[in-house]
Amino acid sequence: MQPVNDAPGCLFCRIAASEVPATIVRSSDRLVAFRDVNPQAPTHVLVMPRAHHPDVDALAKADPETLAELVRAAAEIAVEEQLDAFRQRAVPEPGGVLREAPQLTNDARLEVPTTAICTGYTSDEYKAAVKEGYAWLGGCAELRNVTWVDLPTSHWPMWSRPEELARIIGDVANADAP
Ligand SMILES: [Zn+2]
Numbered sequence: 001m002q003p004v005n006d007a008p009g010c011l012f013c014r015i016a017a018s019e020v021p022a023t024i025v026r027s028s029d030r031l032v033a034f035r036d037v038n039p040q041a042p043t044h045v046l047v048m049p050r051a052h053h054p055d056v057d058a059l060a061k062a063d064p065e066t067l068a069e070l071v072r073a074a075a076e077i078a079v080e081e082q083l084d085a086f087r088q089r090a091v092p093e094p095g096g097v098l099r100e101a102p103q104l105t106n107d108a109r110l111e112v113p114t115t116a117i118c119t120g121y122t123s124d125e126y127k128a129a130v131k132e133g134y135a136w137l138g139g140c141a142e143l144r145n146v147t148w149v150d151l152p153t154s155h156w157p158m159w160s161r162p163e164e165l166a167r168i169i170g171d172v173a174n175a176d177a178p
Pocket of ligand 1: 010011012013014051052053
């Protein structure tokens with residue numbers, strides 16, 4: 001279906017036609033998604049059909065395939081935006097890239113106080129896994145000064161229990177401060 005602008009002057013149609021600037025995050029024959037200039041949330045993306053329809057009921061009757069594409073696009077954009085936000089906040093851009101795995105040999109490293117914040121499994125489950133020699137916990141068995149802290153939630157505690165996680169890390173950082 002060709003886009004039809006039967007509502008001259010409509011702001012959204014002008015955005016779709018690139019007559020009004022917008023930060024486009026997705027564009028296809030049928031739809032355009034762009035960032036709201038007056039966001040009501042950290043991420044606020046509008047997804048709209050290229051063709052003008054007075055409301056979603058009219059769109060559903062006139063062009064159900066485009067409505068389905070809108071719904072699908074909105075879900076995909078939500079995932080992409082979450083991932084972008086996650087990358088920005090949790091995975092800072094590295095200053096340089098390490099090309100070879102470092103080999104740490106100084107035995108003193110095993111005395112460094114280590115705090116294990118257990119979120120996806122309990123500390124007892126982690127300790128048992130260390131004892132059984134699970135590869136993904138490689139090296140943990142050698143550490144001589146480990147404090148285990150339980151924070152039951154998920155493997156993304158920075159989203160599910162951020163304040164408690166921050167408090168634990170802050171307490172650990174302050175504990176040995178001069
Ligand atoms: Zn319009």
